Amino acid sequence: MDVTQQRLEALAAAGQLAHDITDQRRRAAESEAKVRAIERAQATTEFDLDGKMISANDNFPRSTGYSLREIVGQHHSMFCSPDHIRSAEYRAIWIQATYNPIVDLTGKPVRIVKYAFGVTEQVQLTENVTGQISRWNCAAKSSR
Secondary structure: OOHHHHHHHHHHHHHHHHHHHHHHHHHHHHHHHHHHHHHHHOEEEEEOOOOEEEEEOOHHHHHHOOOHHHHOOOEHHHHOOHHHHHOOOOOOOOEEEEEEEEEOOOOOEEEEEEEEEEOHHHHHHHHHHHHHHHHHHHHHHHOO
16 A cells, blocks of 8 residues: 555544544534433432432422522432421422433442422312312202
């Protein structure tokens, strides 16, 4: 193989490497954009493997009514404590959520991420409509 051919092959290999790196960067940017979109749309919080909250995005406190200071470092069961439910400070919060393991390069779970939507208003609306329908049914039965 002559020197010109070697140079052409080296240039082709360098071009392929540059293309591969550009493609990797594009995929990484796309993945990051998807994560940012999820963060904007959903309330998210991260837990360690013992269930203590590590962090939460801005949507989580807005959905729950708790500040980050109140929840970070606390066990996630704080939202369901029987004593808290009976207290005057209790806030009924309804969320629809998924818990997702985050694994390291070996596949070992290292933390849990919860993606959630606040659905308190929808639940309250459903309860109000259901109550109204029940009242209408009772009124209809009593008028017969």
